[in-house]
Amino acid sequence: MRIHPRYTQRLAIAVLGGATLLTLVVLVFIIVFVLEKGLPVVSLDFLFSNSQDMGRAGGIFPTLIGTILLPLLAIMVAAPLGISTAVYLTEYSLETRATKVIRFGTDCLAGIPSIIFGLFGFIFFVTTLSMGWSILSGGLTLAFMILPTIIRTSEEAIKAVPKSYRQVSFSLGATRWQTVKKVILPNALPGIVTGIMLGIGRSIGETAAVIFTAGSSLRLPSSIFDSTRTMAVHFYILAREGISSENAYGTAATLIIAVLLVNMTAYWLMHRFIAKRT
């Protein structure tokens, strides 16, 4: 028996719509669940007091510092590298074999799982360069990890700067470098910042790459050669070793809010950037 196309269509819409709804419900549930359980724990005192008894009591202040320092260091290293790669790819090169290799390398690096970055950071920074478990090792490992994100978004942002801007700059006698510095980069800035924010967001939530390179010391670091613990690692340890589910929820809620804020800022910037361009 052949079913009338009109009924198959209705069936298809129901099934597809159901699947979409299920997806959204599950994803929203995850956020709501963590925030509902975690937000009551979060307070100024929780955020700004030291951890006691392995995190069983007290706040998460040292992990807050770790969570700020590691991404900051990663960005300081990855942003100059990533942005100059993007400038080279868009302004200084024609599509050649070299640019294809660079693009392929970037795409490939983007797909490497974080545990591999962790292994690499451990053997390269921690052991071979004897930086030990430190903010420096962790930050540099994260820099490797977020490099592709920054290259890709910067490249898109630079490409979106209209050709006429470059032509005007050249016709006024500016060199290529002057054009890049005074015309292209300022105009591409919001897009580049988007990439940086996405990189920060990814660094904040990272666990596997950080735990083997920055360690998990709960003490306040006094220099970048000290070990530290990020919120994500702290949450992982609290949850996995069953130290305190209350503090785990609190840390998770803080973590999610931080990640969402950073990423929403990134999308907002991108949106404004696109709106301005079209």
Add this chain to the structure above:
Amino acid sequence: MLATAFSAISALLLIALFIINEGLPFIFRYGLNDFLFSSDWQPQAGKFGIFPMVAASLWVTLGAMVVGVPLGVAGAVFLSEFVPKPVMRVIKPTIELLAAIPSVVYGFIGVMVLAPLIRTYLGGPGLSLLAGSIILGIMILPTVISISIDSIQAVPQSYREGSLALGATTWQTIHMVTVRAAKSGIIASIILGMGRAIGETMAVIMVAGNAVRIPHSVLDPVRSLTANIALEMSYATGLHRQALFATGVVLFLVIVILNSVAIMAIRRRVAKK
């Protein structure tokens, strides 16, 4: 400028070099066959067979595909073909935002919500292959949906109009024309999701149970390749540590191959346009 332009590719090569340098000598010494296909993992006794972990990684990834791919592709088709554009402009960034939720949080939800449900209604310890598959399936949804939507939207409007003009219904147009035209992009999204599932570590450690044995049912606890590295890395020394790096080499190669295939698929689509 030229020097920094090669930063990403040098980073990739540096990573490959150090992981391989640390892991490959071990594989040669221990024997590739014994390393990959022996089920005996007893680091204290000098036995390093990773077959149970290879099997676990494959099963968990397959499970994640079974959960994530139909939901993801269905979602992408529905959002791009049946939902009004303004609504979609809100929903797509929201779904992409969910890719940013840290994996430990997904793992935690698995432990607190999913595992107890499985334990109560299906039996077994709860932390299992099934729990790992479901959590990973959910985690790859944003990747699959976002890239699939991009490739479905890249199908020229004239294809749809041609099909509709021939009297096909919207659904017939979708499954006979649009989805077929967007095939390579959808496949790329699935492969990238697969790469994410194989490489995921923290969430799998938390929900899959971590027992080193070949699973006989979906309710058995399993330990993936990634989990094996992360669980033992903190205290491993000498040969044991080299064996973990060798596990990393296997993982690295699998991921690079998967990524290359996905990148090629996406490139081909762009080239065709």
